[in-house]
Amino acid sequence: xxxxxxxxxxxxxxxxxxxxxxxxxxxxxxxxxxxxxxxxxxxxxxxxxxxxxxxxxxxxxxxxxxxxxxxxxxxxxxxxxxxxxxxxxxxxxxxxxxxxxxxxxxxxxxxxxxxxxxxxxxxxxxxxxxxxxxxxxxxxxxxxxxx
Amino acid sequence: xxxxxxxxxxxxxxxxxxxxxxxxxxxxxxxxxxxxxxxxxxxxxxxxxxxxxxxxxxxxxxxxxxxxxxxxxxxxxxxxxxxxxxxxxxxxxxxxxxxxxxxxxxxxxxxxxxxxxxxxxxxxxxxxxxxxxxxxxxxxxxxxxxxxxxxxxxxxxxxxxxxxxxxxxxxxxxxxxxxxxxxxxxxxxxxxxxxxxxxxxxxxxxxxxxxxxxxxxxxxxxxxxxxxxxxxxxxxxxxxxxxxxxxxxxxxxxxxxxxxxxxxxxxxxxxxxxxxxxxxxxxxxxxxxxxxxxxxxxxxxxxxxxxxxxxxxxxxxxxxxxxxxxxxxxxxxxxxxxxxxxxxxxxxxxxxxxxxxxxxxxxxxxxxxxxxxxxxxxxxxxx
Numbered sequence: 465x466x467x468x469x470x471x472x473x474x475x476x477x478x479x480x481x482x483x484x485x486x487x488x489x490x491x492x493x494x495x496x497x498x499x500x501x502x503x504x505x506x507x508x509x510x511x512x513x514x515x516x517x518x519x520x521x522x523x524x525x526x527x528x529x530x531x532x533x534x535x536x537x538x539x540x541x542x543x544x545x546x547x548x549x550x551x552x553x554x555x556x557x558x559x560x561x562x563x564x565x566x567x568x569x570x571x572x573x574x575x576x577x578x579x580x581x582x583x584x585x586x587x588x589x590x591x592x593x594x595x596x597x598x599x600x601x602x603x604x605x606x607x608x609x610x611x
Numbered sequence: 612x613x614x615x616x617x618x619x620x621x622x623x624x625x626x627x628x629x630x631x632x633x634x635x636x637x638x639x640x641x642x643x644x645x646x647x648x649x650x651x652x653x654x655x656x657x658x659x660x661x662x663x664x665x666x667x668x669x670x671x672x673x674x675x676x677x678x679x680x681x682x683x684x685x686x687x688x689x690x691x692x693x694x695x696x697x698x699x700x701x702x703x704x705x706x707x708x709x710x711x712x713x714x715x716x717x718x719x720x721x722x723x724x725x726x727x728x729x730x731x732x733x734x735x736x737x738x739x740x741x742x743x744x745x746x747x748x749x750x751x752x753x754x755x756x757x758x759x760x761x762x763x764x765x766x767x768x769x770x771x772x773x774x775x776x777x778x779x780x781x782x783x784x785x786x787x788x789x790x791x792x793x794x795x796x797x798x799x800x801x802x803x804x805x806x807x808x809x810x811x812x813x814x815x816x817x818x819x820x821x822x823x824x825x826x827x828x829x830x831x832x833x834x835x836x837x838x839x840x841x842x843x844x845x846x847x848x849x850x851x852x853x854x855x856x857x858x859x860x861x862x863x864x865x866x867x868x869x870x871x872x873x874x875x876x877x878x879x880x881x882x883x884x885x886x887x888x889x890x891x892x893x894x895x896x897x898x899x900x901x902x903x904x905x906x907x908x909x910x911x912x913x914x915x916x917x918x919x920x921x922x923x924x925x926x927x928x929x930x931x932x933x934x935x936x937x938x939x940x941x942x943x944x945x946x947x948x949x950x951x952x953x954x955x956x957x958x959x960x961x962x963x964x965x966x967x968x969x970x971x972x973x974x975x976x977x978x979x980x981x982x983x984x985x986x987x988x989x990x991x992x993x994x
Contacts, residue, residue, distance in 0.1 A: 477738035492859075503859040504736060511850045511861070529860075530760075532752030533805040534743060539727040542740025557749050559860060567860040569744055577805050582760050593742060604742040 476544070476593055476604040480504055482521060488590050489524055490568060490605060493517040501566040523562040525587045525610065531558030531572060531580050544602065545593050560586050560607045571606040585610040616706045618830035618837040619992070621650025621823030622954050625718070627941040628787035630817055635667025635720030635944070638819030640676050642947075643716055646821035650833045652712070657823070659683040659713040661700040663693035664946035667720040691893075691982020692845050693717060694820070694949030698990065701824050702843040711826050718819035719944030726815055733856055733984060747895070747983060748812060750855040752804030755898030757853075759806065762913035764901055766806060770794040771919045772897035773810050773939055779926065780940025782967040787816055787942045797897075811897040816942025820950035822957075836961045841880035842991040846872035854985030868987040869893075869906040869979065876977075876989040877908070884908040887991075888973035889959055890930060891952035893981040894937040904932065907979050907989070931969050934959060949988055952978035960994045 475483045482489045492503040497514035505519050535554050540547035545555075556572030558580070573591060574580055586607040593604045623645030625638035639662065647654055654677050662670025662684065671684040689696040694717035701715040725748055730740040739745050758764060774794050780786035792810055800809040823833070830837035848854050851865030877883055884907070892907060894900035901915045909930060910918060918924060924932035935941065935955040938948060956976035958964045980988045 476741055477736060480736075480738055500861070530753040530757035531805075532749050532756060532807075533802070534746065534749060535802045535804060536725075538740075538743055538746055539724065542728065542730055542737065542745060543743055544741035545743055555743060557744060557753070559753065561862070564862075566862060569858050569860075571743060582757065604738065 471599070471601045473601045473603050474596070476602050481588075481590070481605050487524060488588055488605065489521040490588065492520055492522045492566065494520045503566055503568045522565055522568070525585065526560040526562040528580065528582055528584045528586050528607075529559040529561045529567050530582060531556055533557070533575050533577060556580060558607070571604065573606050573608040579609070615827040615839045617702050617840045618825050618827045619822050619840060619953070619957050620825045620830050620833035620837055621646040621652065622957050623647070623649055623821045624785055624951070624954055625819040626785040627816055627818035627944065627947070627951065635664060635718045635817060635819070636673055638720070638817060639664070639670060639716050639718030639821070640673050642718065642819035642821040643673070643677055643714065646714065646823050650823045652823065652833065654678045655680045656712060657682055657714050658710045659701070659704055660716060661685050661687050661697040661713075662716040663687040663689070663697040664717065664719050665693055667718055667946065670716055670718070689845070690984055690986050691945055692949060692980055692986045692988040693946045695843070695980050695988025695990070696845055698822065698950060698953065699843045699845050699988065701822075702840055705824055705826055711829060712823070714821055714823050715950060716819070716821045717946040717948070717950040719946040720817040721815035721944060724815070728856065735856060735858065739858055744858070745856060746804075747855050748804040748807070751896045751899060752807050754853060755896070755902065756806055758898065758902050764898075764913070764916055766798065767794070768901055768916050768919045769806065769811050769897045770797040772894065772900045773797040775925060776894065776897070776933060776937050776939035779934055779967055780936025782965070783935045783940065786936045786940045788936070788940045807896050807898060813895055813938035814942050816944050818941070818944045818947045818951065820947045820954050822950055822953060836994070838957045838960045838992050838994050840990060841882065841993050842876040842989065844872045844876040844879065845986065845988045846875065848985030852985060855983045857985075867906065868985055869903060869981055872987040872989040873907040873979065876991050880991040880993075882975065882991060887930065887975050887977045889934060889956060889969055889976040890932050891934070891937065891955055891976070891978045892932055893979055894933055894939050895943065895982070897939065899981070900933065900937065903979055903981065907977070926967055926969055934964065934967055934969060945982070949978065949980040952980065953990055953992070956992050960992060
């Protein structure tokens with residue numbers, strides 16, 4: 465999706481998700497001592513205090529563990545998306561439980577409480593966050609309901 | 612160690628709210644002076660101080676206004692448990708036998724609106740805040756949403772907690788928000804972070820509190836109504852707990868730092884939840900008060916729905932909670948917030964809480980703070 469677009473797209477940060485990729489995956493860490501999975505990547509394990517972790521690609525699908533809707537513009541900075549109170553659009557935020565791995569905090573592509581339910585199936589996608597000074601579309605990750 | 616080692620012999624507060632032209636530091640100074648007057652001591656009598664502020668400057672610089680007496684003054688910054696940590700440190704300084712008389716001070720002054728999180732200082736990457744996460748309000752919305760799903764808590768309970776807070780706040784001359792609000796007004800206010808509306812959230816604010824502590828066996832020198840600090844505990848998160856500012860949560864579950872801090876405090880005091888006459892519980896939002904009732908051991912998960920409907924946590928109820936209006940009516944100046952709870956409990960145990968006095972001569976009181984980055988502080992007082 466990155467290379468074929470008319471507008472050049474760039475990731476919000478290197479090393480958070482696979483890029484470029486038609487089927488993006490979040491990058492996490494796995495403790496080489498106890499197998500604990502973390503997101504994003506980090507050195508050091510909060511479970512066993514082990515000091516060795518390896519980077520892994522996390523699963524693309526999971527279930528919605530909990531959620532909310534960000535109803536007002538976050539302070540900018542740190543928020544890099546549209547924080548103009550006049551045009552701000554609410555966005556969903558939740559934790560998606562990736563089976564056997566970890567629960568990750570994420571934006572959701574849906575902002576309507578009527579369409580969000582704990583336990584629903586979700587999959588990873590990328591969404592535009594803002595356009596940078598070079599005219600590039602900066603992409604971040606989000607989970608979308610699986611229809 | 613005997614249980615009556617440390618007494619609170621003086622309390623002072625600068626009103627909470629918004630105070631144009633008054634620095635956070637000056638609110639701290641005002642609180643110190645008021646606490647000294649309450650204990651009948653001079654600033655030069657104070658042997659040590661622990662001062663906490665997250666956003667309003669280095670507390671130890673206040674000696675240039677209070678007097679350069681050469682005392683030991685240590686600054687404390689510890690997230691949302693900053694005030695509680697100052698108190699914990701003061702408590703132990705006396706309990707250890709090192710000092711006889713000291714002070715815990717907390718003050719703050721925050722910008723309007725939700726807390727602006729410094730992701731780097733919180734050990735988080737920039738993309739996390741840039742992408743629209745890193746908001747404390749989101750955490751509370753997500754935690755109570757899950758909790759309501761698991762334990763059958765309804766929107767009515769969320770509104771009831773706010774209604775109680777503003778009603779109690781209306782009876783507190785030091786509170787910020789003193790206008791009572793109906794449940795309907797609470798529900799109809801702007802939806803900030805589903806399922807939480809504007810009037811279900813507290814706001815970052817301003818204020819200052821100071822507490823003077825003395826060796827319990829010397830407390831009579833300063834006051835006829837000493838209140839004894841039976842326990843002061845601070846705990847951080849363990850693996851598997853669900854906390855604010857967490858890009859991931861482990862699959863396995865841990866009940867969190869509040870449960871740990873509460874259990875440790877009850878053990879230290881040799882008391883249990885049923886022994887408490889009053890509780891001040893962290894109410895960053897109304898759902899937090901509900902969840903913290905259970906996490907602190909005052910009920911089972913889910914029982915809150917019935918307790919709130921029955922008025923159990925009202926000033927006249929079985930276990931009055933947040934008698935001064937809590938964070939909801941007072942706002943949250945981080946450095947002062949935990950000490951405000953203790954100030955309120957001292958007033959209540961002295962019988963000096965005026966219009967909001969808990970009836971039937973309460974003898975024990977509990978405080979609990981919770982906040983970023985997954986930290987809880989608990990105290991237990993008794994007279």
